[in-house]
Amino acid sequence: xxxxxxxxxxxxxxxxxxxxxxxxxxxxxxxxxxxxxxxxxxxxxxxxxxxxxxxxxxxxxxxxxxxxxxxxxxxxxxxxxxxxxxxxxxxxxxxxxxxxxxxxxxxxxxxxxxxxxxxxxxxxxxxxxxxxxxxxxxxxxxxxxxxxxxxxxxxxxxxxxxxxxxxxxxxxxxxxxxxxxxxxxxxxxxxxxxxxxxxxxxxxxxxxxxxxxxxxxxxxxxxxxxxxxxxxxxxxxxxxxxxxxxxxxxxxxxxxxxxxxxxxxxxxxxxxxxxxxxxxxxxxxxxxxxxxxxxxxxxxxxxxxxxxxxxxxxxxxxxxxxxxxxxxxxxxxxxxxxxxxxxxxxxxxxxxxxxxxxxxxxxxxxxxxxxxxxxxxxxxxxxxxxxxxxxxxxxxxxxxxxxxxxxxxxxxxxxxxxxxxxxxxxx
Ligand SMILES: Cc1cc2nc3c(=O)[nH]c(=O)nc-3n(C[C@H](O)[C@H](O)[C@H](O)COP(=O)(O)OP(=O)(O)OC[C@H]3O[C@@H](n4cnc5c(N)ncnc54)[C@H](O)[C@@H]3O)c2cc1C
Numbered sequence: 001x002x003x004x005x006x007x008x009x010x011x012x013x014x015x016x017x018x019x020x021x022x023x024x025x026x027x028x029x030x031x032x033x034x035x036x037x038x039x040x041x042x043x044x045x046x047x048x049x050x051x052x053x054x055x056x057x058x059x060x061x062x063x064x065x066x067x068x069x070x071x072x073x074x075x076x077x078x079x080x081x082x083x084x085x086x087x088x089x090x091x092x093x094x095x096x097x098x099x100x101x102x103x104x105x106x107x108x109x110x111x112x113x114x115x116x117x118x119x120x121x122x123x124x125x126x127x128x129x130x131x132x133x134x135x136x137x138x139x140x141x142x143x144x145x146x147x148x149x150x151x152x153x154x155x156x157x158x159x160x161x162x163x164x165x166x167x168x169x170x171x172x173x174x175x176x177x178x179x180x181x182x183x184x185x186x187x188x189x190x191x192x193x194x195x196x197x198x199x200x201x202x203x204x205x206x207x208x209x210x211x212x213x214x215x216x217x218x219x220x221x222x223x224x225x226x227x228x229x230x231x232x233x234x235x236x237x238x239x240x241x242x243x244x245x246x247x248x249x250x251x252x253x254x255x256x257x258x259x260x261x262x263x264x265x266x267x268x269x270x271x272x273x274x275x276x277x278x279x280x281x282x283x284x285x286x287x288x289x290x291x292x293x294x295x296x297x298x299x300x301x302x303x304x305x306x307x308x309x310x311x312x313x314x315x316x317x318x319x320x321x322x323x324x325x326x327x328x329x330x331x332x333x334x335x336x337x338x339x340x341x342x343x344x345x346x347x348x349x350x351x352x353x354x355x356x357x358x359x360x361x362x363x364x365x366x367x368x369x370x371x372x373x374x375x376x377x378x379x380x381x382x383x384x385x386x387x388x389x390x391x392x393x394x395x396x397x398x399x400x401x402x403x404x405x406x407x408x409x410x411x412x413x414x415x416x417x418x419x420x421x422x423x424x425x426x427x
Contacts, residue, residue, distance in 0.1 A: 001030040003424060004136050004146035006124045006371055008036025009044020011397030011413050012152035013102045017065055018421035020109035020117060027425075031116040033144060035136065037123045042102030045155045045364060052094040053209045054202050055309055059091040059229075060084075062411050063098060065105050067418060076101045092229075092309035098410075120144070127151075127393070129374035134392070148424050151376065151387070152396040156368035159360050163194060166335040172343060173335070176203050176361040179210065186210040188356040192345060195361035196220035196327060198306055201316065203361045204325065216325045217353065219345070222299040223329025226306055227268050228313035245280040249293040252281060253300070271304035275406055282405035290381060328353070366398050379403075394420055 003019060005012045012034055019032050034041070040048070056063060064072040077084050077093060080100070084093040110117040122138035127149050129135075134146040159175040166173070176199050179185055191207060193200045196218040204216055218225070244252045256270050274281075282290065293301075308316075319325035330347035335358065337343055342356045367382040375391040378384075384399030396416050400407040407413070 001028065001148075002133075002144075002146040003030070003032050003148045003150065004127070004134060004144065005032065005034045005150045005152060006127065006136070007044075007152035007154055008034050008038065008041045008119065009152065009154045009397075010042060010047060010099075010102060010410065011044075011154060011417070012036065012150070013042040013106050014065060014410075014414055014417035015150050015152060015396055015420055016117065017102075017106050017109045018417045019424065020106075020113045020115065022418075022421045023113065023115055023425050025114050027115075029115060031118065033118050033120055033136075033146065035120045035122055035124045035138065037121055039121065040099070040103065041106060041119060043096070043099035045157075047095050047099030047102070049096050051096065051206075051209075053205050054095045055089055055092040055312065056095050056098060057092065057198055057229075057306065057308065058409055058411070060093050061091060065102060065414055067411075067415055072105075073098070073101055076104070080104075089309055089311055092312075124371040127371050127373040129392070147392065149373070149393045150396055150420065150424075151371070151373065151385075151393065151399065153368065153370065154398050155364040155366055160362065160365065161360065163332060163360060163362055164335040164358065165332055166337070168337050170335060170337050170343060170358065172337070172341065172356065173358040173360065176200075176359060179203065179206055179359070183210075185357050185359075186212045188212060189214040190217070190355045191215075191357045191359060192217045192219055192343075192353065192355040193359045193361050194219050194332065195363065196223070196225050197302055197361075197363055198226055198308060199363050200361040201226070201308055201312060203359050204316065205312065214356075215323075216319075217328060217355070218325070219328045219330050219332065219347075219353075220299070221329070221331050223327055224299055224303045225316065225327065226303050226308045226313070228310040229307045230266070230268050230310070244274065244277045246284045247281065249285065249289055249297055253297060267304045268307060271301075275305065278406045279404045283403075287380060294381065366401055394424070396420060 005015050016032055016034055023030055060074055060077060061071060064070050066072060081097050084097060122140060124136055125139045126137040127134055134149045136144045136146060164173060174182060193203050200218055207216060259270060260267055320327060330351060332345055333348045334346040335343055342354060343358055345353045345355060366384045370385060375388040375393050376385050379386060379402030381402060383402040386403055387393045387395045397413045398408045
C-alpha cells in the first residue's frame with residue numbers, strides 16, 4: 001500500500017506518525033510518502049524559527065501528538081528542554097520546541113517501523129485520480145503513484161497587502177514574519193501593527209525582544225485584544241445544559257451574552273464550553289449565516305477563543321496603561337509613504353497617524369493555491385477546501401475549517417490524524 005501525504009507541517013507529520021504507529025508489522029509492505037519542499041518536518045507555519053520569544057498559546061499538557069498519551073509532550077520537555085518547565089511563562093512554552101518534538105517523534109516512529117517512510121522534498125503541483133490510483137505530480141514534473149492521498153497543506157504563505165490601501169509602494173511596510181530582514185525597525189521611534197490578535201502580539205513581543213523601545217500601536221477594526229488564559233481552566237458553566245445548534249449567529253451570541261451577564265460563567269469559560277458545540281453549530285448555519293458571522297462576529301469569537309498566555313497579556317496591558325503602546329479601533333483607508341521616510345496612515349472617519357514603520361499582522365489565510373486535485377473543491381468562504389465524501393482523498397487540519405470550523409489547533413488535528421490513520425489502514 002502506498003499513501004501520499006501532501007504537506008509536512010504539524011498536520012502532515014501527525015498523520016505520518018499515526019500511520020506508522022498504527023500499521024501492523026505483519027501487514028504487507030507499505031510506503032508512506034510525505035511531500036514537503038522544506039527540509040525540516042513538523043514545523044510548518046506555526047512552529048518554525050529558533051527563538052524563545054513566540055510562545056504556544058495552548059498549554060503544554062494539551063499539545064501531545066496523541067490523545068491516548070496526553071502528557072507525552074510534557075515528558076518530552078522534561079527530557080529535552082527542562083528549562084522551559086521553570087520559565088515564568090510555563091505552561092506556555094516556546095513554539096519551536098513543539099516543532100522539534102514532532103520531528104523527533106516522527107523519526108522514532110520511522111525507525112521502529114518495518115514499513116517505508118520517505119520525505120520527498122518537492123512541492124506537489126497535481127494529484128489526479130486515475131484507474132490505477134492516485135498520480136501525484138510534483139512541480140519539477142516527477143510522478144509518483146499512491147493508493148490514498150492526504151491533503152495537509154495548511155496555511156497560505158504571503159501577506160494581503162491590499163489591507164494597507166497604499167497609493168505607492170511602501171518601503172517601510174513588513175509582514176509579521178519579516179522583522180529580522182530589516183533590522184532598522186528595532187531602532188524606530190514608532191511602529192504601527194495592523195491587527196490586534198495573537199499574530200500581532202507575537203510581533204509586539206519580537207519588537208521589544210529586539211530592543212525596540214519606541215511607541216507600538218495596534219490598529220484593528222474592532223479594537224479588541226485576545227483575552228488572557230485563566231488559571232486552572234476546565235470549569236463548567238451552565239452552557240453545558242444548552243444546545244446552541246440551530247441557533248442563528250446572533251441568537252447564539254445573545255444566549256452566550258445572557259449567560260455571561262447572569263454570571264454563570266466568564267466569557268473565556270463560555271468559549272471553552274462552546275468549542276465542543278462549535279462544529280455542530282457551524283454545520284447548522286446556512287452559507288449566508290456563516291458569511292454574516294465572519295463579517296460581524298468573528299473578532300469577538302477570536303478574542304475569547306484564541307487567548308494569550310496570562311503573563312504576556314499582563315505585560316501588554318501594562319504598556320497600554322503607561323502609553324508605551326496604544327490600541328486604535330480604526331480601519332485603514334489609505335497609506336501614504338512620506339518623502340521624509342515613514343508613512344501616513346489615513347483611517348476611515350478622517351483620523352490620521354504618522355508612523356515610521358507598518359507591520360501587517362492580520363493573521364494567516366487558509367485559502368491558497370492548492371495542488372490541483374481530483375475530488376476537491378474550494379470553499380465558497382475562502383476557508384480551505386472540501387473533499388468529496390467516499391473518495392480516496394482526505395483533508396486534514398486548517399483547510400477543513402469550511403466543514404468543521406474548529407480544526408486548527410493541535411488537540412483537534414491529532415484526533416483527526418488518529419482517525420484518518422485508522423480509516424486508511426482499515427483498522
Ligand atoms: C502563528 C500561529 C501559532 C499557533 N499556535 C498554536 C498553538 O500554540 N497551539 C495549537 O494547538 N495550535 C496553534 N496554531 C494552530 C496551527 O494551525 C496548527 O497547530 C498547525 O500548525 C497547522 O499545521 P499544518 O501542517 O496544517 O499547516 P502549516 O503549518 O501551514 O503547514 C503546511 C505545510 O504544507 C506544505 N505545503 C503546502 N502546499 C504544499 C504542496 N502543494 N506540496 C507540498 N507541500 C505543501 C507547506 O510547505 C507547509 O510546510 C497556531 C497557528 C499559527 C498560525
